[in-house]
Structures are given as structure tokens and as C-alpha cells.
Amino acid sequence: MKACIIGAGFIAAAHVAGYEKIPQVELCGIADIRAEAARALADKHHCRAYTSALEMLQKEKPDAVSVCVPTHLHREAVCLALEQGADVLCEKPLALAMEDAIAMRDTALGCGRQVMTAQVLRFWPEYELISQKLAQKLSGSDWGPLLRLDARRIAHSSRGDWFGDPQRGGGALFDLLVHDLDFVVSILGCQAESLYATGHQNALGGWVHVNALLTWPGGIQVSLEAAGDMPLGYPFTMRFRADCENGCLDFTSQSLQNIATAQQVSSQLFCVEEGQARPLDPGTFPEGANGEAFHRQIRAFVTGVEAGRLPIPFEQSIYGMKLIHKIRASLETGCKMILDDI
Structure with a gap:
């Protein structure tokens, strides 16, 4: 499975760490309009950097995409990834406007793809x-x-x-x-x-x-x-x-x-x-409960993409x-x- 990330901030780094722990996933690209941020995160994790999400999606053709940009940009990024054939894990909050959330749902239905909100x-x-x-x-x-x-x-x-x-x-x-x-x-x-x-x-x-x-x-x-x-x-x-x-x-x-x-x-x-x-006692985790939580979330998303059914119902979001x-x-x-x- 190929995965890409839109956004290169602190929350994107948590998604990167989650994908890297899943053997069947190849993290192939990170896109951010801030070229230096995209390059720094991509170089650290040995994948390609882009300043255009569309270019990345068209070249890499990922199965799964994490959207990790500021909230007001979610709709554009999520719908773009869906239209390019990927299932999407979108950081919370899903949207600021209800019409944006509805548009994401409708786009997913129209494209035959899925969206999951990252409720860690x-x-x-x-x-x-x-x-x-x-x-x-x-x-x-x-x-x-x-x-x-x-x-x-x-x-x-x-x-x-x-x-x-x-x-x-x-x-x-x-x-x-x-x-x-x-x-x-x-x-x-x-x-x-x-x-x-x-x-x-x-x-x-x-x-x-x-x-x-x-x-x-x-x-x-x-x-x-x-x-x-x-x-x-x-x-x-x-x-x-x-x-x-x-x-x-x-x-x-x-x-x-x-x-x-x-x-x-x-x-x-x-x-x-x-x-x-x-x-x-919930257990002992070398990277802390926060690191474990993000890893579990990414694993659950990847498993859901493979199975064709994501673990968090979008209607609950x-x-x-x-x-x-x-x-x-x-x-x-x-x-x-x-x-x-x-």
C-alpha cells in the first residue's frame, strides 16, 4: 500500500511515524506549500517532497492519504485526494463549516472512496x-x-x-x-x-x-x-x-x-x-501513550482501507x-x- 501526507507540520510528523511502523505501507510523498518544511520531513523519512498536493497525488498515485493541514484547508485537500482515488484520514476537526463536512462526505460517495476523521x-x-x-x-x-x-x-x-x-x-x-x-x-x-x-x-x-x-x-x-x-x-x-x-x-x-x-x-x-x-494499567509503551495512540490510529486506518471499511463511521463525525x-x-x-x- 502506498501512502502520502498533505501537510508537514507537527501533527504530520506523528502520522509519518505511524505509517513507518506498518510493514506493508510505503510512505512515498509529503506535500506542503512550505518547500523547506516538506523537504525537511521528507528527507528525514526518505521519501519525496512536493509543494503541490495535486502533483504528488498524480505522480505517486497513493492508496491512502493523511490530510494534516490547518482546518480551514481540509475540504480542498480531502476532496482533492478523494478525486485522485485515495482513501483519506483527515485530522480533526473535520471542518469549521458544516457545508465543508457535507461536501467531503458527498465527494467520497461520488468517488466510491472513504474518509475517516483522525479522532486519536x-x-x-x-x-x-x-x-x-x-x-x-x-x-x-x-x-x-x-x-x-x-x-x-x-x-x-x-x-x-x-x-x-x-x-x-x-x-x-x-x-x-x-x-x-x-x-x-x-x-x-x-x-x-x-x-x-x-x-x-x-x-x-x-x-x-x-x-x-x-x-x-x-x-x-x-x-x-x-x-x-x-x-x-x-x-x-x-x-x-x-x-x-x-x-x-x-x-x-x-x-x-x-x-x-x-x-x-x-x-x-x-x-x-x-x-x-x-x-x-493500560500497558507500557516505549514512546509513551501518545506515540502508541497515533500508531494505533494509523494501523486502524490502514486496516480499514485494506478491508474497505474504516473504523470510525463518517456519520458519527x-x-x-x-x-x-x-x-x-x-x-x-x-x-x-x-x-x-x-
């Missing part, structure tokens, strides 16, 4: 263990019903103006909260009933700190916090807790940089049941984007949103 939490060792353990406990009766999910993703901004620009990066709402919202959808499904959100905007109008409360059938409450405006030096922090009537799962991780490049400074996952808390837009509507209006129309 689904492949993160601790989050995978949480998902498996919660499903196991909820299939029985000893933990009782699920009451609430609580997720937080807190960081300082280190990516310049594009991250907080609502027209390019979308701020914490699109870049950070989308991680945990997708993980919640993977657990609870596409059935949210209502939501309400509060937050803080930067000078550009981007939502850089968001708190959202959503409800699912059965009275399940979901609380989400995403922050990209913390003081410089604040550790990148991920937290997730699932509360049942008679049991609980709790995960906290802090790193010095960001989700893709940093080693964890501290990480703890524990389970509370029968009146006791005990640690859960579309649904997640609809929820993000409803959260933004709540932020802008100060109103509770009833979700009977999505």
Missing part, C-alpha cells in the same frame, strides 16, 4: 481501556446505570494566531473540545437531547475557553471543558471520568507540550468499585460537527439548545 482518543490506551471497561460494566448490573461523563482538555495556546482564529483554527471549541465530544459520542451514540454552553472569546472572536453541559436519554449528563487560553507553561491536561451508581472510572494525564509530541509528566487511571479504588455548531449557537445566544432537529 479512540485509540489512546487509557481511553480504549475506559471504553472497554465501561461497556463491560454496563452490560451487567453490578455498577448500576451510567449517571454522568465528565471530560476536560486544558492547555495554553502555542500555535500562533491561526489556532484562535474562528476562520482558520476555530479555537478551543473546534480544536480541543471536539476530542472529548467525539469520545462521548463513541460511548453514548448520536442521541444527545439538549445542551447549554458558556465560554470566553479572544480578540479575534474565537471561543478559547468553553464549558458545555449536554444530556443523553436516561438522564445521563455530560460535562465538557476545553481551554486553550491558560497561562504559558500550563501543562497540557486531559481528564475523563465516568460515574455509575456503584462504580467509577477516573483518568488524569498531564504533559509539558501537546497531545502529539509530549511525554506524559503524570498519568493515572483508576477504577472505584465495591468501596475501593484500584489502579488500572458529521454528527459530532453538528453538536459543535449547536454548542457555538448556545455560546452566542446564551440559550439552551433542544436537539430534536439534528
